[in-house]
Amino acid sequence: DAGVTQSPTHLIKTRGQQVTLRCSPKSGHDTVSWYQQALGQGPQFIFQYYEEEERQRGNFPDRFSGHQFPNYSSELNVNALLLGDSALYLCASTRYGQGQGAQHFGDGTRLSIL
Amino acid sequence: QQQVKQSPQSLIVQKGGISIINCAYENTAFDYFPWYQQFPGKGPALLIAIRPDVSEKKEGRFTISFNKSAKQFSLHIMDSQPGDSATYFCAASSGGYQKVTFGIGTKLQVIP
Numbered sequence: 752d753a754g755v756t757q758s759p760t761h762l763i764k765t766r767g768q769q770v771t772l773r774c775s776p777k778s779g780h781d782t783v784s785w786y787q788q789a790l791g792q793g794p795q796f797i798f799q800y801y802e803e804e805e806r807q808r809g810n811f812p813d814r815f816s817g818h819q820f821p822n823y824s825s826e827l828n829v830n831a832l833l834l835g836d837s838a839l840y841l842c843a844s845t846r847y848g849q850g851q852g853a854q855h856f857g858d859g860t861r862l863s864i865l
Numbered sequence: 866q867q868q869v870k871q872s873p874q875s876l877i878v879q880k881g882g883i884s885i886i887n888c889a890y891e892n893t894a895f896d897y898f899p900w901y902q903q904f905p906g907k908g909p910a911l912l913i914a915i916r917p918d919v920s921e922k923k924e925g926r927f928t929i930s931f932n933k934s935a936k937q938f939s940l941h942i943m944d945s946q947p948g949d950s951a952t953y954f955c956a957a958s959s960g961g962y963q964k965v966t967f968g969i970g971t972k973l974q975v976i977p
Contacts, residue, residue, distance in 0.1 A: 755908070784964070791969075791970070792969060793869075793871075793954050793956075793967030793968050793969050793970050794909065794954075794965075795967070796965065796966070799964060807964050809964065841908050841909070843908075854911070854965070856908030856909050856910065857908050858906065858908045859908055
């Protein structure tokens with residue numbers, strides 16, 4: 752049973768570019784959340800998708816956007832990249848209504864901005 | 866605004882000792898308090914969690930103590946082992962939402 756998978760594992764971009772990160776949820780899960788983890792910090796909630804709609808959003812600018820597909824996989828898009836966007840981006844999945852604590856995290860995409 | 870404050874940020878414990886990590890929260894709407902363990906190169910994994918109607922929860926060598934009036938909770942790792950060396954995050958969420966607010970993390974090193 753595959754867990755949460757994220758791609759790519761590492762990515763290097765330059766300032767001003769755009770990036771797309773991908774996430775496939777754990778089998779049986781239909782809700783995907785994205786987190787940003789800066790070096791030496793805890794993960795920070797970006798947004799959550801369920802039924803192909805953004806349901807909740809953290810304190811992130813509109814440069815951060817997402818999408819969920821009918822197969823429950825999800826993408827995180829970041830436009831006009833800044834040096835401060837360098838971080839580990841984590842995807843977490845769960846089954847809607849399964850309650851807190853049921854989130855499973857992927858191993859993340861390490862994004863470096865030059 | 867740091868809604869979940871965690872200390873210490875680093876901790877060195879001898880094998881067999883007790884590791885203690887403390888957290889405090891501000892938002893009284895929080896009603897679920899998980900602890901996550903993260904190894905280098907891996908995503909966080911749920912370790913143990915507690916709700917505010919319980920003052921203590923124990924799972925194996927891991928115990929959460931919860932003080933609702935003080936808005937504080939802590940993780941105790943008994944008989945700490947080198948394999949426990951990882952970064953530990955306390956966290957909180959509310960209302961059944963799966964948005965989780967994390968602490969800054971504690972890097973634990975257990976030395977033989």
